[in-house]
Amino acid sequence: MSGALEHRLADLVADVSGGEISAEQALAGDHSLSALGLTSLAWIRLIDAIEDAFEVDLDLGGDLSAFERVDALAAHLSGLLDAR
Amino acid sequence: MTPSTTPATTPAAVSAATRETVSVPFSGTRDGEAPLTWGQRLMWRAVHLMGPSQSFLNCPWVLPVHGRRDLTTVLGALGRMLERHESLRTTFADTPHGPVQRVARGGELTVELAPAGPDGPLGTATRIAAELGTTVFAHDADLPLRCVIVLADGRPRALAFAFSHLAVDFQALSLLSAEWRALLRGDDLPAPEWQPTEQAELERAEPFLARSRRSIGYWRSVLETVPLEVFDHPPGEPEEPRFIEVGMESVALAAAAVRLAERLTISTTSVLIAACATVLAVVSERPRAVMQLVHSNRRDPRTRPLVATVGQDGLLVLDLPGTGFTDTCLAAHRSALMAYRNAHYDPFEMQAMRAEIGRVRGREPDLDAFFNDRRGDGTWPNLPRLTPGADLTPLTAQTRTYVTNAWPGVRFKVFFTLGTAPDTGQLSLIIDTAYLPRERARAMLLGVETLLVRSLTEDVPIAAVRDLVQAETAEESGTSPGGG
Numbered sequence: 001m002s003g004a005l006e007h008r009l010a011d012l013v014a015d016v017s018g019g020e021i022s023a024e025q026a027l028a029g030d031h032s033l034s035a036l037g038l039t040s041l042a043w044i045r046l047i048d049a050i051e052d053a054f055e056v057d058l059d060l061g062g063d064l065s066a067f068e069r070v071d072a073l074a075a076h077l078s079g080l081l082d083a084r
Numbered sequence: 085m086t087p088s089t090t091p092a093t094t095p096a097a098v099s100a101a102t103r104e105t106v107s108v109p110f111s112g113t114r115d116g117e118a119p120l121t122w123g124q125r126l127m128w129r130a131v132h133l134m135g136p137s138q139s140f141l142n143c144p145w146v147l148p149v150h151g152r153r154d155l156t157t158v159l160g161a162l163g164r165m166l167e168r169h170e171s172l173r174t175t176f177a178d179t180p181h182g183p184v185q186r187v188a189r190g191g192e193l194t195v196e197l198a199p200a201g202p203d204g205p206l207g208t209a210t211r212i213a214a215e216l217g218t219t220v221f222a223h224d225a226d227l228p229l230r231c232v233i234v235l236a237d238g239r240p241r242a243l244a245f246a247f248s249h250l251a252v253d254f255q256a257l258s259l260l261s262a263e264w265r266a267l268l269r270g271d272d273l274p275a276p277e278w279q280p281t282e283q284a285e286l287e288r289a290e291p292f293l294a295r296s297r298r299s300i301g302y303w304r305s306v307l308e309t310v311p312l313e314v315f316d317h318p319p320g321e322p323e324e325p326r327f328i329e330v331g332m333e334s335v336a337l338a339a340a341a342v343r344l345a346e347r348l349t350i351s352t353t354s355v356l357i358a359a360c361a362t363v364l365a366v367v368s369e370r371p372r373a374v375m376q377l378v379h380s381n382r383r384d385p386r387t388r389p390l391v392a393t394v395g396q397d398g399l400l401v402l403d404l405p406g407t408g409f410t411d412t413c414l415a416a417h418r419s420a421l422m423a424y425r426n427a428h429y430d431p432f433e434m435q436a437m438r439a440e441i442g443r444v445r446g447r448e449p450d451l452d453a454f455f456n457d458r459r460g461d462g463t464w465p466n467l468p469r470l471t472p473g474a475d476l477t478p479l480t481a482q483t484r485t486y487v488t489n490a491w492p493g494v495r496f497k498v499f500f501t502l503g504t505a506p507d508t509g510q511l512s513l514i515i516d517t518a519y520l521p522r523e524r525a526r527a528m529l530l531g532v533e534t535l536l537v538r539s540l541t542e543d544v545p546i547a548a549v550r551d552l553v554q555a556e557t558a559e560e561s562g563t564s565p566g567g568g
Contacts, residue, residue: 034349039462040417044424045383052291057298060425064418 016045115189144213161267205241216246299429319518336479338509340536358416378456398423408543527556
């Protein structure tokens, strides 16, 4: 499940970045999404896209490091989905 | 498109010789009426708050005429531009049910013709565009753009525009520039699929309404405790006009911001926000900076190609860390993301909440401190190439500051704008001279530059920034440090 979730999130990253970041680069996790060039606007688009796709409400009030890598983002999202 | 000898009537033309005018007819695919989009609602409120000073909101713009085109070709391209984008043939009216946008299917735009001056076609167009922007639009009657075509050697060479901010934002203007060459060629461009009336419909339904509620909740949490004033000190005797804009052009500022952004893996926008917020916090003698961020807001894929005003304001809350500027940059980046995230709301609902806070707290908190990055892609594409790691301090000797404009009533206390110049850091600051003298404004701009340049070689402690700004102020006003 986690692998599928990560792939789907990586596809969303590629989509919101307008192709600047490939799904493969996002999945590889060698660099943070910021280091790969995810702009602030693309980052907000990613949050919107995740909320729309998974019908969750992402809380950005605290540590944002969970949103910098696809694997951490998938783990965070899994927790939200399991809690429903 | 028959040239006539009708005298030009716009005030911008009064100082020029009587200009020949031509008419550009347009015929779109539909007309219509709809509620305002959120972006339009923000601007609707702004133009009414500013009254006669709302010309501040007008958007001057210049398009070059690529290749050897005759006047008929250029007028045809201009007509197609109006036909493609409904925002450019929209007027705005107040009705008993609230303000509405009214799209005209057909009509004509009167365009003036002007000869190029000694500053060349583009220089002339830039100057005329600025002149055109000084006149307020009658939003219920005027098309939301004015145009003068600059001629040289009998050919059209550039177009000078002023657009109403109710019609476009700077992202929209970049989109117009991007398609202009194709329009001149007569390319058969696909019709835009998304217009402001569709956007207005979208914003009246979920999930947009939920996002609006969440954004307003975030703003409410800030407004419940934010200081009621931007500055604690009382207003003094202002200059006349009261609000002035001081500009700065600094290659050093841009080069330093690029290096810091690369080092910290954040955007140059975040670096500039951090520096401007730090300087504001120091000047206001508070540990927290609260600023509105003008945000492009083109987060929905359908709004990316939309020629309209889409931008909204986010609310940045930055608590200065007790350490140095590196931590400030990282904190500003996180705070800016929170601000952008909560910059998606119905401005009328937002205003209702702010009024409610005002009733509870005795008055609405003053949030008139702003930061706006007008660069389309957040870069300086033509910045001079510098030796990597070279000391930027000598470059600051080339920095120049100047007063660019003045208004009687734009209402801002502090408004930083990062301009679109591709080859230099163009940072300007509007101040309310009742609260800040003009030498302090120059000092704040130079303080931002110095902070960024010094941060390349040391992690500047926040406590040192106060000395920086005070030293710059003293130099500008000719007093000892601590004065002004």
